[in-house]
Amino acid sequence: MAMIDMNANDKTAKIRILVVDDEEDLCEILKFNLETEGYAVDTANSAEEALGLDLEVYQLLLFDVMMGEISGFKLASRLKKNEKTADIPIIFLTAKDTENDMLTGFNLGADDYISKPFSIRQVAARVKAVLRRTANKEEAPEKELLVYETLSLDTTRIKAAVDAQEIALTKKEFQILQLLLENKGKVLSREEILARIWKDEVYVLDRTIDVNITRLRKKIGAYGKNIVTRLGFGYCFEV
Template sequence: MATTRILVVDDEEDLCEILKFNLETEGYEVDTAFSAEEALKMDLSVYQLLLLDVMMGEISGFKLASILRKNESTANIPIIFLTAKDTENDMLTGFNLGADDYISKPFSIRQVTARVKAVLRRTANKEQTKESDLLVYETLVMDTKRIKATVDGVEVALTKKEFEILKLLLENKGNVFSREEILSRIWKDEVYVLDRTIDVNITRLRKKIGIYGKNIVTRLGFGYCFEF
């Protein structure tokens, strides 16, 4: 299992070293930067969590967070602010910038490690949810949350019915569905839908998903399935 990497950004070097030592004791891999400027020279996309001091030189922790949230490679990295600024407005500013937690100084190391574990646990749960929204077969990917299908990273324009048929087949790879089953699941109570409608949609779907069209096979006399 990969080690979780954390970056601590704070202009108090002693505090950075204390946090580094204690978080490494918990099993994390920890780096430090003593200013936002120094942090921005690093490849921040490799970290799973950032601990940012708010009150630093020319670029504050809030400003740094704002920069990171606008960059695709760092936009989703969880951030915990460590700061002496604990007014309600400061906290709201932090959370509006997408902070995952806000710890006021002075704090205990036990408090920090507990908050770090909690944020990482929440992030892991989010990632699992995101992954559950994806149906993947090699480079064919369906994002069922965003209603989007791609082949080799290129979006495929599917109609609603084509998307639902592909979703049904990918969710049940290897299972054969008769035309009647597909009609009842995809078209439900819609009237005047012929078996031939299924065939037409399957034909179009095969063409649109390119090399994976061959995976949608016909079982003569039975129906269709996605072979893998």
């Protein structure tokens, strides 16, 4: 593979990239050429080794799919469930190029999928493209994400998920869960919930809240137990 001979860019000099692949030679080739582009590059030869690093410091992650006990897919899934690493863009580098494999990668939140064998020039171009898209996202208003363990609520796109699996909530259920997550550990009275969620709707009974809470508990699975009732006071999302 030929080395890319391009001048480093001041902007890329601050961008940190982690390459995770069990092929040490490939890691070194990618590291050398991406550093020539001006990036700061670290490598790891297994998912286990990568998990021992402070992953929050990276602006881009390049993962091989086929690695030991923890595959690149599993590693990506773990990081997407952690709010501190969920937004770091990921590119998969893999010999698995079937449509199902590619869909799996993109469904896990991957930003690109490059099939082996590839040229270093191709990788460099795709890296630049992903970082450019990421920069554009950062300039846009940040999405509001409420997270508790693997329960997440995206208040920008109005989506709820448990263990990275989207769950269908009604508008009122979504709003109740949002209110509870925004006030974790705080008991909210029925009157306060009514005032915040139902606002100007006139004929709403306390029982309406109870019914919505019951449905919500079932839909969020194991996290239903976190929504506790304080008799005579109201509801609380307990952590």
